[in-house]
Amino acid sequence: MLSHFCFAEVPVFQTIFREVTRKKVLPLLSIVSKHSSKIEYPFLFLVFVSFLIAIVPIINGQNFHLSPEFLDKAEKKYGNPARRRFVAWENLIISDKSKTEREKLEEVNNFFNQIQYVSDIAHWGQDDYWATPVEFLGTGAGDCEDYTISKYFTLKSMGIPDEKLNLTYVKALTYGVHHMVLAYYPTPGGVPLILDNYVADILPATKRTDLIPIYSFNGTSLWLAKQRGKGKLAGSSSRLKRWQNVMQKMTEDMG
Numbered sequence: 001m002l003s004h005f006c007f008a009e010v011p012v013f014q015t016i017f018r019e020v021t022r023k024k025v026l027p028l029l030s031i032v033s034k035h036s037s038k039i040e041y042p043f044l045f046l047v048f049v050s051f052l053i054a055i056v057p058i059i060n061g062q063n064f065h066l067s068p069e070f071l072d073k074a075e076k077k078y079g080n081p082a083r084r085r086f087v088a089w090e091n092l093i094i095s096d097k098s099k100t101e102r103e104k105l106e107e108v109n110n111f112f113n114q115i116q117y118v119s120d121i122a123h124w125g126q127d128d129y130w131a132t133p134v135e136f137l138g139t140g141a142g143d144c145e146d147y148t149i150s151k152y153f154t155l156k157s158m159g160i161p162d163e164k165l166n167l168t169y170v171k172a173l174t175y176g177v178h179h180m181v182l183a184y185y186p187t188p189g190g191v192p193l194i195l196d197n198y199v200a201d202i203l204p205a206t207k208r209t210d211l212i213p214i215y216s217f218n219g220t221s222l223w224l225a226k227q228r229g230k231g232k233l234a235g236s237s238s239r240l241k242r243w244q245n246v247m248q249k250m251t252e253d254m255g
Contacts (some may be wrong), residue, residue, distance in 0.1 A: 064157055066090045070254075078138040091156050101160055105184055105202055108154050109195045116141040117197065130242045134253035148180045148199040149246060152218070155184075163188070165198045166223070167214040173196065173210045184214065217243065 006016075066086055071133045075083040091109055104211070113136075118141040122127045133150040136142045148167050155165060164185050172179040175198075183192035183205065189206050194211070222240075 064093050066091065070184070074138055076133070078140075082138045082140065085140065086134075089133070089137055089154070093154060101164075101186075103183075104155060104158050104160060105193065108151050108158070109202055110200075112136075112147050112154075112156075113151050113197050113200060117143060117146070119143055128242070130246050132246055132249045132253050143199055144180045148182045148195075151182045151195050153250075154220075160184070162219050166192070166218050167217040169214045171212040173212065174192060174198075179211070179212070181211065186231070194222060 056129045066089075071083050071086060074086055088111070092107060095107075115136065120126050120143055123129075123139065123141055123143070124131075128151060131139075131142050131146040133153055136146040136150050152165055152167055156162060166185070169178050169183050169185045170181060171177075178200070179196075182195040184195065184202075188250045190208055193202050194205055194208050195202055196208075199208075205213075207226075
């Protein structure tokens with residue numbers, strides 16, 4: 001049993017982004033290249049990640065705003081209760097910026113844990129569907145991935161750095177199922193706090209002995225639990241595609 005969540009870095013997301021970078025970002029960078037004698041690949045990847053972040057509004061809490069048009073469209077699609085949920089979400093994100101990170105964790109965890117749990121099969125008619133925060137709040141239901149994804153993007157939009165947040169696949173021993181939680185690292189390499197829709201309290205991983213970590217990821221990186229063996233791909237390619245699909249859907253949801 002792990003005393004806390006410990007992962008070895010595996011840089012795989014560069015592969016996911018490479019084709020989109022070639023088609024969408026490099027033409028833009030050609031303008032920059034006229035004024036620079038050399039552009040290194042790491043710089044290109046960094047620019048692409050910045051570009052991706054820029055087109056996903058909910059990652060930037062300072063500019064976060066749900067327009068009347070968005071709210072009207074959401075109400076027409078999901079109903080008036082959904083409109084109220086979106087307004088509450090916006091208020092949560094733009095609330096007092098002087099709050100501590102722990103206070104933000106508590107508020108976001110409590111906010112999303114009020115939403116009804118429904119399995120993907122019952123809710124979406126699919127075995128494993130990853131919903132965006134808009135889909136999750138709009139329909140007012142979802143499963144563990146949906147809670148975790150929404151908490152992740154909301155906390156990022158509230159100013160918590162990406163490197164402190166990992167979406168983490170675990171084995172939940174109490175229920176005997178694979179499960180997803182959000183891990184928050186107060187310090188690099190330290191013991192994370194776990195945000196979980198199964199357990200209301202935010203506890204350090206050392207107290208969550210009911211969870212066995214499998215792999216973990218965030219906006220740019222993927223990690224594998226060390227004792228599972230270095231060099232093994234953390235999760236199937238289909239799961240990486242689901243994360244990519246979430247990012248794409250978010251640009252459409254918030255566009």
